[in-house]
Amino acid sequence: MQKLLPPRLFLLTIGLMLGLRWLWPIGLLVPTPFNWLGLLIGVAGLAVAISSARHFRQIGTNIITFGQPDRLVISGWFCWSRNPMYLGFSLSLLGIALLLGAAISNLVLVVAFVIIVDRWYIAFEERAMLANFGEQYTAYQAQTRRWI
Template sequence: MKKLLPPVLFLIFIIAMGLMCWSISATHLLVFPFNLIGLPIISAGLMLAMTGKQLFKKLETNIMTFDEPTMLVTEGIYQYTRNPMYLGFTIAMLGFSMLMGASVVSLLMVVIFLFITDRWYISFEEQMMHTKFGKDYEEYCRKVRRWI
C-alpha cells in the first residue's frame, strides 16, 4: 500500500462506494433532488485539493507522497490546514456519498478513507517533514492544524 498514491486511493474508494451502495441495495438517506447537494460539496472538495496542488507546482516543490520533501510550504491554503489535498479529497468523497444517496455504507467508506489517510499517508509525510525541517516544522504544526 505504501506506493498507492492518494488520488488513486480516492478513485478506488469512489468506485467501491458506488458498487457497494447499489450491489447490496443499501438504504439511501437522501433521495432526489436532495442528493444533489453532493455536487457543490464535490466541487468544493476538489477545488480545495487542486488549490494545494497548484501552490506546490507554483513553488516547484515535490508533490509526490513517498518522495523526500523539498520545501516547507506554509503560505496560501497551507496557513489554514496542513493537508488541504487530503482534506479536499475527503470533502469530495463526502459529496459523492451524498450524491449516491448517503447510505450508511457510503458514509462508512468516507470514514475509512479518512482513517487511512490520517494514519497512513499523513503520518508518513509528517515523519518525513519532521526529519527534514525539524523545529521549523514543529512550529508550523503548533500554528496550523492537521485537518481544519
C-alpha cells in the same frame, strides 16, 4: 502500500462507492433533491485538492507522498490546513456519498478513507517533515491544524 498513492486511493474509493450503491443500496439517508447538495460539496473539495496541488507545482516542491520533502509550504490553503489536498479529497468523497443518497456503506468508505489518510499517509509525511525541517515544522504544527 507505497504503490497506492493518495489519488489512486481516492479513485478506488469512488469506484467502491459506485459499486456498493449499485449492488447494495441499503440505508439511503438523503433523498432526492437534497442529495444534490453533494455535488456542491464534491466540487468544492476537488477544487481545494486541485488548487493545493497546483500550488505545490508553482512553488516547485515535491508532491509525491513517499518522496523526500524539499520545501515547507505554509501559504495558500496550507495557512488553514496542513493537509488541504487530503481535506479536499475527503470533502469530495463526502459530496459523492451524499450525491449517491448517503448510503451507510458509502459513508463507511468515506470514514475509512479519512482514517487511512490520517494514520498512514499523513503520519508518514509528518515524520518526514519533522526530520527535514525540525523546529520550523514543529512551529507550523502548533500554528496550523492537521485538517481544519
